[in-house]
Amino acid sequence: MLIEIPNVFSKQEVTQLRSQLDERNWIDGNQTSGVMASTRKRNQQLDKGDPVAIAIGELIMERLLAHPLFVSAALPLQFYPPLFNRYQGGETFGYHIDNAIRSTSDGLVRTDLSATLFLSDPESYDGGELVIQDTYGQQSVKLSAGSLVLYPSTSLHQVTPVTSGERTSAFMWLQSMIRDEGQRRILFQLDQSIQTLTAERAPEQEIFNLTGIYHNLLRRWSEL
Numbered sequence: 001m002l003i004e005i006p007n008v009f010s011k012q013e014v015t016q017l018r019s020q021l022d023e024r025n026w027i028d029g030n031q032t033s034g035v036m037a038s039t040r041k042r043n044q045q046l047d048k049g050d051p052v053a054i055a056i057g058e059l060i061m062e063r064l065l066a067h068p069l070f071v072s073a074a075l076p077l078q079f080y081p082p083l084f085n086r087y088q089g090g091e092t093f094g095y096h097i098d099n100a101i102r103s104t105s106d107g108l109v110r111t112d113l114s115a116t117l118f119l120s121d122p123e124s125y126d127g128g129e130l131v132i133q134d135t136y137g138q139q140s141v142k143l144s145a146g147s148l149v150l151y152p153s154t155s156l157h158q159v160t161p162v163t164s165g166e167r168t169s170a171f172m173w174l175q176s177m178i179r180d181e182g183q184r185r186i187l188f189q190l191d192q193s194i195q196t197l198t199a200e201r202a203p204e205q206e207i208f209n210l211t212g213i214y215h216n217l218l219r220r221w222s223e224l
Contacts, residue, residue: 001185002132002139002151003073008063009146014119018168020052021084021119029085029093040094043159046084057082060117060170064148072191073150075177075184077224080109082117082172087128087162095133095158102173111153111173112181118143118169125165132157152181177222187221190214 009017029043046053060082064070080102087093102109116130122142130141130149133156141149151157153173178184194210 001073001181001188002134002141002149003069003188004141004143005067005069005073005148005150006144007146008060008067008070008117008148011146014145017056018119020056021046021168024050024052026086040096040158042091043093044086044088044091048081048083053084054081056084057170057172060172064115068195070148070150072195073184073188074113074174075187075218075222077175077177078106078109079175080104080111080173082170084119084168084170086169087159087167088125088165090161090163092127092161093159095156097156098153098173100153109173110175110179112176112179112184113150113174114153114155114157114171115148115150115174116141116169116171117148118145118167120166120168121145125167126163127160128162128167129160130157131160154181177218177224179223180221183217183221187214187217190217 024046026044027047029045030041048054058081061079064074065076070076081104098111098114100111102111120128122144128142132139132141132151134152143149159167176184178187190210191214194207194214197207197210
């Protein structure tokens, strides 16, 4: 399931974030690559210990955990903190699948979901589409600055060559309370229906019944 989450940050906020990120020391992007991915990856990245990157990453996680659509779709348990990459001059990242397990200072994170937060206006660069292959075929994503795409980490995906301009983004992985993608999809669809019925002032008892079903499924399927 691929979910686009618009306007996580406003354009003004993105401009402020970029003014800080652009001044940092960008290094070879293979810092976080596995052996296979490193042969397909040509980009730049901020060191994961960079204090500005860490602070902005914490801001991103805080913003996402307060976003109803993100929480509904991801049911997040823990993050691998956001990292930042940049593509220019033909740089690219060929088709790959993200590593299943990531190590943090707090322990191991199973990567159920991947996310990219776009930090460049799509009109400012050519190429740089995030192309994701899933059960519904191939999808090409190039969102406005400040918007995010969330997708299963099991998906084969690539970033096409940036032939002009510059593509900057934050990327991250997270472990969901719900390991199974199909179960997450059911819970997301059910939660969205409950929210719609609530907004349309449907009979309270029906909303109450559906909410009970939602929480019983969450209780049955969650891994905490």
